[in-house]
Amino acid sequence: QAQLVESGGGLVQPGGSLRLSCVASGYTLGYYVIGWFRQAPGKEREGVSCISASDGRTLYTDSVKGRFTISRDNAKKTVYLQMNSLKPDDTGVYYCATAPLTWLSLASAAYRNWGQGTQVTVSS
Numbered sequence: 001q002a003q004l005v006e007s008g009g010g011l012v013q014p015g016g017s018l019r020l021s022c023v024a025s026g027y028t029l030g031y032y033v034i035g036w037f038r039q040a041p042g043k044e045r046e047g048v049s050c051i052s053a054s055d056g057r058t059l060y061t062d063s064v065k066g067r068f069t070i071s072r073d074n075a076k077k078t079v080y081l082q083m084n085s086l087k088p089d090d091t092g093v094y095y096c097a098t099a100p101l102t103w104l105s106l107a108s109a110a111y112r113n114w115g116q117g118t119q120v121t122v123s124s
Helices: none
Strands: 003-007 010-012 018-025 033-039 046-052 058-060 068-073 078-083 092-099 118-122
Touching: 003 092, 018 033, 018 092, 018 118, 033 078, 046 068, 046 078, 046 092, 058 068
Parallel strands: 010 118
Antiparallel strands: 003 018, 018 078, 033 046, 033 092, 046 058, 068 078, 092 118
């Protein structure tokens, strides 16, 4: 059964770094786009970044460009989100999700399967 499991969240001070991991068991990863989304309390879910597992193309939302890097290791069926220079506005539950797409999208409606999420809190 296909399953997504996120890890790596935690509490970090502003300016710090975290690396999130998403293990996609039961998938042939190369057929999917994998996205990272976040949801802060009282706010809608927001697309953060996505990557094509087949060719490595990436897409970022403007607020994280230059600070976050998405990558994948198809052999390990794992997608990473390296988050640097974290800000309090980056706080939220971070989810990974898969979409059977050949183009990149940060629209949550395009994604079919979701993990349970990992909490990221940026606070001093």
